[in-house]
Amino acid sequence: MPRGPHTRRNLLEATITVAAREGYARATTRAIADEAGVSEATIYRHFPDKLTLFAAAVGHQNADIDQALAALPERAGQGSVLENVRTCLHQLASMKEAVLPLELAMLIDPELAQARADRLAAAHELTGAPRHLADYLAAEQAIGRVRAGLDPHRAALVLLGTLFSAVVGGGPVIDDCADVLVHGLLAPVAR
Amino acid sequence: MPRGPHTRRNLLEATITVAAREGYARATTRAIADEAGVSEATIYRHFPDKLTLFAAAVGHQNADIDQALAALPERAGQGSVLENVRTCLHQLASMKEAVLPLELAMLIDPELAQARADRLAAAHELTGAPRHLADYLAAEQAIGRVRAGLDPHRAALVLLGTLFSAVVGGGPVIDDCADVLVHGLLAPVAR
Amino acid sequence: MPRGPHTRRNLLEATITVAAREGYARATTRAIADEAGVSEATIYRHFPDKLTLFAAAVGHQNADIDQALAALPERAGQGSVLENVRTCLHQLASMKEAVLPLELAMLIDPELAQARADRLAAAHELTGAPRHLADYLAAEQAIGRVRAGLDPHRAALVLLGTLFSAVVGGGPVIDDCADVLVHGLLAPVAR
């Protein structure tokens, strides 16, 4: 059995498991190595340092999330927009739950946050989950189910942004988010 | 000159300053004491431990935020809802910026998150900033500028929830949030 | 009401109380001040430092013990020697219990142990409890109830020495000590 790649995956998943179960502060190299069933030194055979390991772990999990959303644009025109958005947010929330401690923690550190911001700014084009969501909204917009004035890219980012609080707030909050995001606050007469 | 209360305020503000400038991980007791111009031991004459200091610092800053929003309900009926929400979010974002590292960090730790969740669940009634925002939305709803089906309490929490991502994403994102939240995604014809 | 002397006694007794209840390591100036109902700074109005306070506390308690043993020599010739010794040891043990943590702790510190040894060596004559016990043994020796070869001074110190272990070992151990000390190990035929 090829141990090399296996060990790498093992470490990525152990990182997410430990961070989700015990929190970022307790996601130490020792705890991760224990969870993966390897020695601490082994971590450094696969990753130059702890930060790189964490970044790789987040990327690993997000790859799954992106894949899960790939089919979303095809649903444009089917069901209701509210239903589609709600389902999408629930799905994302459950998948994000495990990586959230890691992602938030990386957001908290100024250096890392800066690095992340630079990377996002450099990529004018969206990729991954935001891309799929923006594509879905654009498709709905094309068939007139989403209002014309909306910028699909920006709206997608707003939707995803609510996830941070939705995951923290728990299930019911997600439905509230979907409702407000889809229908807005305004009364029809006021428009 | 009474130094006691002065030192306490000094420590609370030093905590927020350091956490905002250098990040949560580097907001050590040493750094905070240096910033406040006192010794580390002094921290422990005013707070039993670091966690309590952090919680007090968040509360201290949030008290200012709550106060700033107290006048919001009176603005119902004036200007446009979009303008009011946008202004409110901008104001909140700039004030929250400093406490965000602290609040996020406390969300990350499972113990603290649990404690926070219990406390929020126990308080059925909203207080502080959420309360003021909900009151504003209810007032707008009473005069027909916000749609009737909306639950003002829940909607207020959704709006505030977007702050987490808005602060992280930076200024322009806030306008996008306000736009989507106020107008929703749907095309008028689809309603 | 004269607070000065009262506060001093108060501190001495608080010191013994705290050390006996919570152990030497937890007999901090803070704990003692709390127990006495005064501020930490007050300690330093009455004693130059913590060590002096502890020494005074031991002396304070030992004064009571010495007084309790003053009547012992008069009991020579009455009852049995075993009974008298046993009673004496029990009485001492119960009184020493409170100061033992303090006395042992001072024995443990090399500097203090040296200081104590010098002081004891300088005082050829016994004083206090050892003195009374030696007097008692000498009196019994004079009337032929204690063997002639015994040095009352040294024997008194041996008896008192067993207290350290007796207090630690608990009640029943004291009777065993008295029995062995009084009767010895040897069979009559072997003498």
Place this chain on the structure above:
Amino acid sequence: MPRGPHTRRNLLEATITVAAREGYARATTRAIADEAGVSEATIYRHFPDKLTLFAAAVGHQNADIDQALAALPERAGQGSVLENVRTCLHQLASMKEAVLPLELAMLIDPELAQARADRLAAAHELTGAPRHLADYLAAEQAIGRVRAGLDPHRAALVLLGTLFSAVVGGGPVIDDCADVLVHGLLAPVAR
């Protein structure tokens, strides 16, 4: 060369050395690590905390003491009882000298003392040094050199108990202890 076990022994002996030389209060992890020529962190790779290290150090030293006393029972009937007891006490005293600060310190802490008391109470049967001494006394009793009424187990504990004070009091005190313990206080006529 296998460094693991070597480092462990090294730490145990450094602990005893430092505690004996500088006293319990100054037997800090830093001082012990320096004495052992390792870093403080190394201590925590071999022992979970300082207390466990100290307990292990006491056990380590006591193992040597137990071994030294193993041959004592065979000496029953040889020489005189006084000589045997005196020799035994001297030997124990010199070996105990190094661990005494540690053992006394553990006696002082209420928690530790309780734990020790429970452990001793649970072990009805004696082990180690007390066991060997009791065996010796029983053997002497069998051949009529120790008085019939004596309980060897309890007497052994009394003898060992004098060590606490004998070690503190120094060499000459040990002879006094042996004399009183062996011959008792009573005059022959009084028996």
Place this chain on the structure above:
DNA sequence: CATGAATGAGTGTTCATTCAT
């Protein structure tokens, strides 16, 4: 006489990381 406030020096403990094997 008493104290509230402050602190320098130090504590045990943890962590990410290195390196010889």
Place this chain on the structure above:
DNA sequence: TATGAATGAACACTCATTCAT
């Protein structure tokens, strides 16, 4: 490739002590 052993630097926290009031 994997690891057992080791560690420097840092951490939150405590203590006996001082001093202006």
